[in-house]
Amino acid sequence: MASITGFGGAFLRAKDPDALYQWYERHLGLIRSEGGFAFPAPTQHPQIVFAFFREEEEYFPPAQKAMINLQVDDLDGVLDRLIAAGVTVDPKRDRYDFGIFGWVIDPEGNRIELWQPMG
Structure with missing residues (x-):
């Protein structure tokens, strides 16, 4: 039987897509490719939540229709770097198993949302 094999992407509307691409590249290290940002399969953790x-x-804010979640390998390191770059970072951290x-x-x-998976 034909079936869904995985999550294919996230799509957000933007007032200035080019400026937003540049911000995500500069601050989050994403690499733009044709059609948006692509994540090579070997770097992706096996769990994806939909x-x-x-x-x-x-x-997340009720007026915001969608929120993206990016997996990171060192949450504190990423957030410290973003704070130093002047990015608005929520001081709250949630820790779960x-x-x-x-x-x-x-x-x-x-x-x-930035997520450092455990294990």
Whole structure:
């Protein structure tokens, strides 16, 4: 039977896509390719989460229709670097047995979740 084999991407609307691409490249180290950012398969951790939130849920701003989650290998290191670069970083950190989470805000006000998976 034909089936879904994995998560293919995330798509966000932007007022200035080129400026936003440049910010994500400069501050998050993503490499732009045709059609957006591509992540080579060997660097991706095996778990990817696709979840729905109620409209009024405040896990991320209710006015924000989607939130991207990027996996990192050293959450504190990434956030320290972003703070030094003047990026808006939420001081809150959530730690669970499956990972550590932190958040940043991009230039268009989108809350981005950073996740350091455990193990």
